[in-house]
Amino acid sequence: MLKLNGKVWIASLLALIGLFGSSLPQAALAAPNQPDIARGVLVRDESGDTTTPIKHVIVIIGENHTYDNVFGTYQPVHGQSVNNLLSEGIVTPSGNLGPNVSKAEQKTATDTKTYNLKPKKTGAYNTLPQPNTTYAQGQPQNVPDARFPANLPNGPYQITKYVPYLNSYVGDPIHRFYQMWQQQDGGKADLYTWVHQTAGDDNGANPPKPIYQGALSMGYYNMSTGDAPYFKQLADTYSSSDNYHQAVMGGTGANHIMLGTGDAAYYQNAQGQPTVPPSNQIENPNPKPGTNNNYTQDGYSGGSYSNCSDRSQPGVGPVQRYIHSLPYAPFRNGDCAPGAYYLLNNYLPGYTPSGQLSSGTPYIVPPQQFPTIGDELSARNVTWKYYGQGMNDGKTPSPYFCGICDPFQYATSIMTTKLKNNLQDFTQFQKDVTNNTLPAVSFIKPDEIHDGHPASSSLSIFENYSKDIVTEVQSNPKLFKDTAIFITFDEGGGYYDSGYIQPLTFFGDGPRIPLMLVSPYAKRGYVDHTYNDHVSLLKFIETNWRLHPLSSRSLDNLPNPRMSDRNPYKPTNGPAIGNLMEMFNFHQDR
Template sequence: MRKHTKRLLSTAGVGSLAVSTIAAGMIGFGMTPASANDDHGGTTTPIKHVVVIFGENVSFDHYFATYPQAANTAGETQQGTGIAAPIFTAAKNTPKNIATLAHDNLLAPNNPNSVQPGRLSPSQAITCDQDHEYTAEQKAYNGGLMDKFVQNTSMDACTGGQFGRPGLTMDYYDGNTVTGIWNYAQNFAMSDSHFSTTFGPSSPGALNLVSGQTHGVTEFTATGQPVKPAASDYTVKFPDANGVGTMTEDPDPVYDDCSNKSHASKNNLAGMQGKNIGDLLNDKGVSWGWFQGGFAPTTAATTTTPAACQATHTNIAGATVTDYSPHHEPFQYYQSTANPHHLAPASMAEIGHDGQANHQYDTTDFAKVVNSDTMPAVSFLKAGSYQDGHAGYSDPLDEQKFITQQVNAIQNSKNWNSTAVILAYDDSDGWYDHVAAGVKNSSNTSDDAAWCLNAYNQGVPMAGGYADRCGPGPRQPLVVISPFAKKNYVDHTQTTQSSILRFIEDNWHTGQLRDGSADATAGSIKAMFNFENQRDIKLILNESNGTVVSRGKGDDEQ
């Protein structure tokens, strides 16, 4: 999400009439032809359903610093409930060669940063939000030394009962708090080499998931009028003569009535040119949808007034949080895949298909189809803000409830045997992580620090010639949950957010997005699967604490 101390765009109303009159301005990039053999009735693998649960703002070390060893400190309780924190005991055959802080001997007192890493307890789930801007994250890398996080991304004090301390960015949770995701890793497959496609916050991360592209953005006023480059408030970085540039911040989408509703100021908005994975799936007739908490409007649009999305929930600290965050919804930046007025599907049969909702839905709509023959082939699930895991207004315990609820429902559905659930994140929030991927896509602007500038000067290419797309960025968790996922497996293949995009493209023969999209070079996540061995597993977790309730008959023991 946007950094709270330097908000370039807030969330103000785009009138429904203004949105409807915005010119499309889309540039088609074309597709490469499908080349894989179709051995599975329309897909290249036995996977017929992909569900991406896309969380907020977590680095790999923030959740896995000591995996698979938890502190199991006596007497600890979970924030918000006061119930005893769960004990976590790792399986004996858990892989040992995992790039964690513990494995690489970078816990206290051996860390090169000015503050040593510290464990956050289950009673410290709500913390301050960290600095996760494009430049700040690069500066934290300090040319690859990974030792300037405290100076550049740590936000140590905040209000509203959130936990903070000097050097907070260095801190991490273990299996006594993020119990659910550790249990998924124990029973399915995880990666210790998965990264943001580029540096920066939520909106670029979401765009990299669905298009592998943060270039192609145009700026609009709060009323939906195009902005000339000279009048830009820097929503668009380094625009060309036509005002088209790169997104590195968190502007709200122009094709969304509910943009700019959460703040008094009405700042400029953004629209993307080009295509995304939704366009490619539509071209192939493959069902798909983005399902986000709070997408259903609290006030419907009329011919003269836009819809409003003001539903709220309370997090474990008792804070009231607005469910819907427009800049977390990447398909709303593209006119071709937007549902500006947040129209509900006309019927259950429309979900996943063309119709008035245009593939954009509330999470309640996913619950209607998960156990049906009409469950979409590709589904993206985004929690309401209080459950999305974003520090400041959400937390790992609220996030765990959403993830386990969705995964339990999928496993209990008729579609489980052909499904892959992918747990991934949009950015790192600026939380410390000690592993840097070598720069694969360089940049050379005033926004770039030594990590990216040195790569550019050494001849690392800049895809499409588009600046401010330096990456890969920070390392993040990635977990694959499926009957075809390898058991208790850790993949070391270097992947990015756009690797998920590439898997969907390859599985459904869509071809790739061009014009420098990161899908062309994204590493494969297929090593996390064994498509020749469908396991008899149904791992049902407790939605309150992430502990194991039951496993499949043939998969009871680790």
């Protein structure tokens, strides 16, 4: 989310930093042998039985931290291994650079004509530029952050060597779609700093004046010296993953939509047919004339949609050529349909929490026709709710409520039916726990004060928010005995991560993000290496309650990964994503 002057301005005249993919009308995109699922016509199953002892799933979604940013120096319990900055020798437990820091060395490059995923390298940074404050609370705005050195060594640096862990606000790295593809440099992950120094929007300045963010993206928290103590405790006591990914390159909106649908959003008319958005809302990451990689139109200036089925469109060709050059074919059903303009930066959903059509800005995603996990659960009489902090039950939501984060507010099937009543304020979650009325599936979204988003929140605040929820559920033994609590983040927020990324479609996957499982059935201290992403949460819910994939396009159709002992992180049958079952032990003595 873009946050200005301590507030969230969602889908204002400045488009937000997220990213969207999108889904065409399901009837138009359906596989011939799946017409009913594709149209969202779901078969009823009254049983409500589960395939495991888990009767309650709770998903808590924070904001904007990669796995290495939080777990970069995590040392697992005896018998477990992990892939992170420390295990790779990139950093040391004390937060200094390690012997293999060259793996994370940041390069300089030049790109002055057309957007390029692998621009020509011009060298490496001698030292990293000073991180920028952006809009960090309590700091001067959009200036080099004087709390950090101006000559950081070229590699990841420990944030808390310079600012305290608790309740400290640091700048917000840019993290939009084309930027995140470019900073990966085809898997080398060596252009994070260069992209953040060049691609940022200049808000229409003439001559162009890019936003120079310095080395914001290279910061990490150090568990070895005491940062994120509660998350470390959860990983030591229960289960975590070091191969769980954001499902879409880019930011908040698209990843929340994917988490609820396994799909994405596109510009469409009232009949669900793809149409062309206004020209000022079409993405163009080609460099402005006379600049090195300063994008022509990227998010903040009004966009951005891309017709990603047309390789001649700005930015599209390089991404499509890269994913189609891989040794496996991408998931074609979930890729770009002809004529569809997919949203790659955050806009408001088509509906308000109360079910009214959104208004007041041109930057609104038209109501979407895709089926959601809420539709499928309701069709099988499995209860569910989305608890949004600050939603206020749809009556004048708090200014800190995340309007772009609720995947169900985008869907006509939810917001024009009684299912919209399943969207409730977070205060109702606390009542439901106390009264033993918690639904089978719960999604919890903190507001911008508590979500951990850099600049407007902090990792420590989200850590304590998660702790309060876990403690509350654990204090109800009747509830906790058959519950699985998943704690994750919507996306990496532009922070550096050293892990492998498996491209599935044009839209992603993106970098690794943390995932922790708290449950009596979690494997103790286990670090799961299975390749997973946000849609793995859908696959777990679907497997547990015997549900169908949501549509022929949704990524929950992908098979579970087959992993080799030689490389447990990279599926041998890609594209493939897991269903999180490996994190559980359902055969333990009770």
